Amino acid sequence: MKTILVAAAIVMGALIALPVIAQEQKAADQQMIDKAFDGIDTNQNGSIDRAELGVYLQAIVDKQRADFDAAFAEMDTSKDGKIDKEEAKANSIIATYFDPLDTDKDGFLSKVEMDAAMEAAAKMKN
Ligand SMILES: [Ca+2]
Numbered sequence: 001m002k003t004i005l006v007a008a009a010i011v012m013g014a015l016i017a018l019p020v021i022a023q024e025q026k027a028a029d030q031q032m033i034d035k036a037f038d039g040i041d042t043n044q045n046g047s048i049d050r051a052e053l054g055v056y057l058q059a060i061v062d063k064q065r066a067d068f069d070a071a072f073a074e075m076d077t078s079k080d081g082k083i084d085k086e087e088a089k090a091n092s093i094i095a096t097y098f099d100p101l102d103t104d105k106d107g108f109l110s111k112v113e114m115d116a117a118m119e120a121a122a123k124m125k126n
């Protein structure tokens with residue numbers, strides 16, 4: 001189980017970390033931070049409450065999911081909705097952790113298996 005979680009975290013990182021880091025670097029620009037703050041502070045009262053933060057974090061999760069879906073679709077070159085070992089070769093990390101991620105051992109990584117890996121990795125961060 002622990003191996004699966006570690007593999008999941010690494011795969012997650014491979015799929016979504018790079019764009020997120022790029023965004024954080026851009027956010028270093030003060031203007032971007034102000035803009036982001038205003039974007040989160042939807043009622044424009046100068047502070048961010050729990051509900052506003054919740055909406056913002058949900059948007060990040062949704063974005064990550066969209067990125068994940070896009071990454072999955074890109075890897076699935078045969079468009080059969082699952083990643084086989086040949087397709088996994090496009091990402092050396094996923095290729096390396098293919099077996100632990102293939103929890104039902106059918107020789108394919110389904111979206112459900114990749115989703116489970118993503119959720120396990122998200123939980124591990126908390
Ligand atoms: Ca496929």
Ligand SMILES: [Ca+2]
Nearest residue numbers: 102104106108
């Ligand atoms: Ca499988």
